[in-house]
Amino acid sequence: METVFISKLKPFLEEISKKSDLYIPVKKAEHWTFNRYNPDEIDEVEFNSIRTCLPVKEFSFPPRELAAAFPEPLEAKQIKPFAVFGLKECDLHSIEILDKVFYEGEFQDPFYIARREKMFIISGDCTQAGQSCFCNLFGGKGFADLGFDLNVSKIKDGFIITEGSQKGKRFIGDNPDLFADAPDTLLAQRDENRARVKKELEEKNADLKFTSKISEIIQGSQDSDVFDIEAQNCIECQACTRVCPTCHCFYLYDTKKPDYFAKMKMWDSCMRMAYAGVAGGANPRKVLGDRIKHRLLHKFVYFLERYGIDMCVGCGRCVDADAGGIDIREVLKKLDEEKKQKKTNQAEIAK
Amino acid sequence: MKNNPYQPLNAEIVDIIDESALIKTFVVTPDETFRFRTGQFVELTLPGEGEAPFTPSSSPADTEKMEFTIMKAGSVTSLLHNCDKGQKVGIRGPFGNGYPLDDFAGKDVYIVGGGVGLAPIRSLFLSLLDRIKDFNSVVCRFGAKTPKDFIYKDSLFGPWQKLDGVDMKLTADEADSNWEYNVGLVTNILSEDDVDIKNAVVVVCGPPIMMKFVTFQLVEFGFPDSAIYLSMEKNMSCGIGKCGHCMIGKYYVCKDGPVFTYDQIKAYPNIWD
Numbered sequence: 001m002e003t004v005f006i007s008k009l010k011p012f013l014e015e016i017s018k019k020s021d022l023y024i025p026v027k028k029a030e031h032w033t034f035n036r037y038n039p040d041e042i043d044e045v046e047f048n049s050i051r052t053c054l055p056v057k058e059f060s061f062p063p064r065e066l067a068a069a070f071p072e073p074l075e076a077k078q079i080k081p082f083a084v085f086g087l088k089e090c091d092l093h094s095i096e097i098l099d100k101v102f103y104e105g106e107f108q109d110p111f112y113i114a115r116r117e118k119m120f121i122i123s124g125d126c127t128q129a130g131q132s133c134f135c136n137l138f139g140g141k142g143f144a145d146l147g148f149d150l151n152v153s154k155i156k157d158g159f160i161i162t163e164g165s166q167k168g169k170r171f172i173g174d175n176p177d178l179f180a181d182a183p184d185t186l187l188a189q190r191d192e193n194r195a196r197v198k199k200e201l202e203e204k205n206a207d208l209k210f211t212s213k214i215s216e217i218i219q220g221s222q223d224s225d226v227f228d229i230e231a232q233n234c235i236e237c238q239a240c241t242r243v244c245p246t247c248h249c250f251y252l253y254d255t256k257k258p259d260y261f262a263k264m265k266m267w268d269s270c271m272r273m274a275y276a277g278v279a280g281g282a283n284p285r286k287v288l289g290d291r292i293k294h295r296l297l298h299k300f301v302y303f304l305e306r307y308g309i310d311m312c313v314g315c316g317r318c319v320d321a322d323a324g325g326i327d328i329r330e331v332l333k334k335l336d337e338e339k340k341q342k343k344t345n346q347a348e349i350a351k
Numbered sequence: 352m353k354n355n356p357y358q359p360l361n362a363e364i365v366d367i368i369d370e371s372a373l374i375k376t377f378v379v380t381p382d383e384t385f386r387f388r389t390g391q392f393v394e395l396t397l398p399g400e401g402e403a404p405f406t407p408s409s410s411p412a413d414t415e416k417m418e419f420t421i422m423k424a425g426s427v428t429s430l431l432h433n434c435d436k437g438q439k440v441g442i443r444g445p446f447g448n449g450y451p452l453d454d455f456a457g458k459d460v461y462i463v464g465g466g467v468g469l470a471p472i473r474s475l476f477l478s479l480l481d482r483i484k485d486f487n488s489v490v491c492r493f494g495a496k497t498p499k500d501f502i503y504k505d506s507l508f509g510p511w512q513k514l515d516g517v518d519m520k521l522t523a524d525e526a527d528s529n530w531e532y533n534v535g536l537v538t539n540i541l542s543e544d545d546v547d548i549k550n551a552v553v554v555v556c557g558p559p560i561m562m563k564f565v566t567f568q569l570v571e572f573g574f575p576d577s578a579i580y581l582s583m584e585k586n587m588s589c590g591i592g593k594c595g596h597c598m599i600g601k602y603y604v605c606k607d608g609p610v611f612t613y614d615q616i617k618a619y620p621n622i623w624d
Contacts, residue, residue: 067357070398070441074355107356107591107606222620249595252357252588254401261398263357268594276596278586279403279425282559284599284621293620294598302601 004179025086055245083120092147094245132316142197228289359441390449396441420470459546465557494537576614
């Protein structure tokens with residue numbers, strides 16, 4: 001993969017924004033959020049240290065969209081190419097997960113795919129481990145090897161840009177004036193930063209070491225009280241599922257527009273009481289603890305069985321957002337502890 | 352837009368048949384030929400109002416029109432019950448797997464149904480009749496709360512009682528003096544001798560509580576879990592295994608079901624709720 005050097009972000013991003021809409025991270029209070037890039041409004045683009053507060057799924061899977069119309073079907077909407085700067089490794093990982101769902105086999109989601117294919121991804125190395133980051137539990141390390149068009153690594157006096165796709169390669173090739181060579185000394189700086197963040201992540205989450213695989217922990221703890229105990233703190237705000245970059249439940253509903261009938265597709269949450277209920281009144285998850293359990297089973301057991309990958313990237317957004325103070329890392333620890341305890345008890349009984 | 356799985360095909364309600372106080376059969380003609388396998392379901396849209404999943408009760412051999420037997424139970428079904436002939440509707444699908452009729456060949460087909468659960472069973476039954484010689488026998492055990500609650504009364508109490516190769520018993524939980532069939536729950540008319548357990552498949556469709564106790568009784572009789580086919584009613588919405596509402600464990604009922612064998616799903620929590 002080719003690497004090049006830039007000293008400032010703005011000229012690079014300005015070039016990107018000439019050909020497509022561009023979204024960049026902007027700091028608001030202690031969080032990062034995506035804003036539409038307007039070169040007249042800012043002197044220099046900030047490089048986000050960690051992932052944004054809201055998930056990147058919004059770009060390909062918007063919170064609400066028109067999915068069908070009556071009596072005349074929808075015309076295919078033209079999606080303009082757009083670029084997003086500041087995605088982190090965990091974000092790319094979440095895109096990989098959503099791709100599995102929406103590109104799957106027989107029934108693809110044309111709306112997701114239309115946006116996804118127009119998305120130019122400019123990722124960036126993390127420059128620190130965030131408060132709630134635990135991506136290392138899922139193989140994360142703070143920088144991406146795959147899944148981007150271009151990747152940006154911050155170094156002392158500038159940035160290293162790495163190409164990750166034909167589209168990215170072409171952009172570098174088309175704009176020789178923007179880029180300088182990246183000598184080995186600068187690449188060494190990048191690698192040093194990467195090693196530092198990786199170590200920071202590992203140290204931060206040193207206590208997140210389990211004796212069994214997460215899928216086995218959850219699978220084996222279906223009769224645990226932990227879910228009902230956690231439910232006592234849950235205020236059912238559904239924020240965990242909204243900010244989760246991999247949660248993809250949605251709700252189809254019909255509505256009347258002035259001159260046509262519409263079928264809308266809107267984010268939904270499995271934490272909602274009526275989510276799995278049917279008209280006859282049956283509901284397999286009336287109890288909140290059962291909904292919390294189902295969410296974890298889906299993420300770590302069912303999705304893994306179906307797609308061969310966990311449906312969690314360890315971004316910690318749900319930890320930040322949870323008004324009731326439920327921390328998925330702590331829940332996993334408690335369940336693992338219970339499992340260990342159970343094993344010890346069984347061993348003692350066996351003696 | 353081509354290949355939009357959320358876009359229904361336009362259709363029209365051309366006839367409405369009263370089945371019982373809360374159940375009507377809607378005869379629907381789609382604008383284009385619509386094919387399905389028995390046991391698959393479709394999402395029926397009342398434009399501007401809502402959408403709900405139903406398994407057609409008609410034979411897949413009829414490609415001109417489809418029938419849906421629908422109980423008034425929630426918001427969409429209540430609105431449908433207020434509709435008249437000529438109402439425009441939309442249909443999406445067909446979705447899911449349906450009944451594996453080829454796997455039933457050479458076997459006793461034991462069908463246990465209750466209430467509005469007879470709707471998918473009617474489609475299955477008509478499909479079985481089309482190739483009745485392929486099956487060792489077709490044994491039906493149907494129940495309803497009262498005689499009035501039976502749907503398809505004209506067929507059930509008439510011609511379906513006299514079909515060659517079909518053994519049919521009916522029961523009502525509570526009956527009046529005119530009732531000439533059995534009285535009691537459907538589990539009361541099941542017998543170990545109804546079919547050859549070693550060479551039979553059972554299809555169960557009805558309210559969740561009935562399916563639960565029928566399944567337990569079948570297991571007690573010695574039917575293998577893999578021979579018990581359950582039509583699961585969950586909150587199927589997108590129909591394409593994405594939106595998540597209908598999950599039973601790792602399965603999407605809309606895509607991997609709605610027909611499951613008991614061994615596929617019995618380990619998962621709250622399957623009967």
